[in-house]
Amino acid sequence: MLLLDILDKKRTDGIYIIAEIGQNHQGSMDVAIKMIYEAKQAGCHCVKFQKSNLPSKFTRSALERDYKSKHSWGSTYGEHKEFLEFSYEQYRILQAYSQEISIDFTASAMDMHSLEFLAELKVPFIKIGSGDANNFPLLEKAANLGIPLVISTGMQSMLTVSKIVDIMDQANHKKYALMHCVSSYPTAPKDCNLQWISILKQRYPHLIIGYSGHELGITITKAAVLLGAKIIERHFTLDKSQKGSDHRCSLEPNEFRSLIRSIENFRFDTVKPEDILGLLDGGRDLEEALDNNGREKCILDCELPCRSKLGKSLVAARSLKKGHRLQRADIAIKVSEPSGLSAENFFDIIDKELAIGLNEDEPITGASMII
Numbered sequence: 018m019l020l021l022d023i024l025d026k027k028r029t030d031g032i033y034i035i036a037e038i039g040q041n042h043q044g045s046m047d048v049a050i051k052m053i054y055e056a057k058q059a060g061c062h063c064v065k066f067q068k069s070n071l072p073s074k075f076t077r078s079a080l081e082r083d084y085k086s087k088h089s090w091g092s093t094y095g096e097h098k099e100f101l102e103f104s105y106e107q108y109r110i111l112q113a114y115s116q117e118i119s120i121d122f123t124a125s126a127m128d129m130h131s132l133e134f135l136a137e138l139k140v141p142f143i144k145i146g147s148g149d150a151n152n153f154p155l156l157e158k159a160a161n162l163g164i165p166l167v168i169s170t171g172m173q174s175m176l177t178v179s180k181i182v183d184i185m186d187q188a189n190h191k192k193y194a195l196m197h198c199v200s201s202y203p204t205a206p207k208d209c210n211l212q213w214i215s216i217l218k219q220r221y222p223h224l225i226i227g228y229s230g231h232e233l234g235i236t237i238t239k240a241a242v243l244l245g246a247k248i249i250e251r252h253f254t255l256d257k258s259q260k261g262s263d264h265r266c267s268l269e270p271n272e273f274r275s276l277i278r279s280i281e282n283f284r285f286d287t288v289k290p291e292d293i294l295g296l297l298d299g300g301r302d303l304e305e306a307l308d309n310n311g312r313e314k315c316i317l318d319c320e321l322p323c324r325s326k327l328g329k330s331l332v333a334a335r336s337l338k339k340g341h342r343l344q345r346a347d348i349a350i351k352v353s354e355p356s357g358l359s360a361e362n363f364f365d366i367i368d369k370e371l372a373i374g375l376n377e378d379e380p381i382t383g384a385s386m387i388i
């Protein structure tokens with residue numbers, strides 16, 4: 018399998034292409050099957066879905082909040098997500114069809130239950146999306162399962178990235194890649210910060226670095242490959258004009274085909290940014306995408322809406338009394354409404370004493386604890 022060969026450094030010439038079907042299937046198995054077929058025809062190596070167990074990923078109030086958007090499939094966010102979620106049985110059908118036509122099949126594990134389910138399905142690798150890159154217990158568990166991982170780093174600081182690497186090291190897990198990603202839909206060229214691919218490569222020369230892009234078009238993704246990204250993930254759609262948050266920044270089958278054809282014709286390893294502009298005949302957009310203004314990887318302003326909608330918080334895993342000292346099992350990591358302390362603080366609050374009682378799913382904030 019190409020991805021494993023890339024992770025094992027047995028192949029330095031191939032680029033692994035993931036078609037992120039995500040929730041672009043509109044809740045329809047027929048559409049999902051057609052998308053898998055089209056992704057295979059376009060030359061993609063893998064189709065990827067997003068698996069959530071809704072009460073594990075979201076607090077009750079996050080599921081109950083109104084979701085008024087032209088992209089909404091329900092009146093609450095929970096109804097919307099329920100409409101787009103395939104069952105375990107449906108996943109098995111999609112996996113079997115992918116096997117039949119020889120395309121890799123996987124999903125992002127968006128909570129512990131989904132991680133366990135995907136491990137049971139024996140997918141070739143599990144994706145950890147940007148929303149869970151700071152979900153350290155999920156990363157620990159995934160690493161300890163020994164399954165190859167592809168971990169996105171959107172909405173995260175460099176400090177969080179270094180913690181991800183520490184967690185993988187502690188578990189002695191070596192089969193994983195980090196994806197440069199900006200969680201803004203679509204990402205404006207000036208926010209793409211493609212040079213962070215080079216920075217990740219310099220900082221972690223032993224790791225495979227990839228790119229999960231949300232920009233419009235394919236030129237910036239081609240530049241990511243020239244900068245050394247070995248795994249490419251783009252959202253896939255049959256028609257960009259459809260209802261749904263991700264269609265606009267997705268690629269249609271012909272665009273994927275054209276991206277893959279270009280990548281196959283690249284005959285260089287890593288190219289200097291100044292040469293990429295000439296090679297790709299790039300204009301202003303590419304220039305902006307390649308310029309990170311000397312910035313260290315950080316959480317970008319354009320990512321704040323996504324972080325506030327889908328970023329994970331620390332919440333009470335069960336009802337807890339005032340005065341209780343927090344233990345690992347007391348803390349769950351969920352999308353919470355309102356939000357609590359950001360998930361990357363998980364280890365910092367263990368053993369802290371609660372200043373107030375908390376009900377299950379209530380956010381844990383600075384004010385919840387005696388410091």
Ligand SMILES: CC(=O)N[C@H](C=O)[C@@H](O)[C@H](O)[C@H](O)COP(=O)(O)O
Binds near residue numbers: 327
């Ligand atoms: C951060 C993250 O999970 N992002 C995912 C992957 O890129 C997206 O596909 C979201 O699931 C999608 O944009 C959510 O849209 P809505 O809120 O309309 O269901």
Ligand SMILES: C=C(OP(=O)(O)O)C(=O)O
Binds near residue numbers: 146198
């Ligand atoms: C959120 C996801 O991806 P990314 O962060 O790479 O966009 C995902 O794969 O579910």
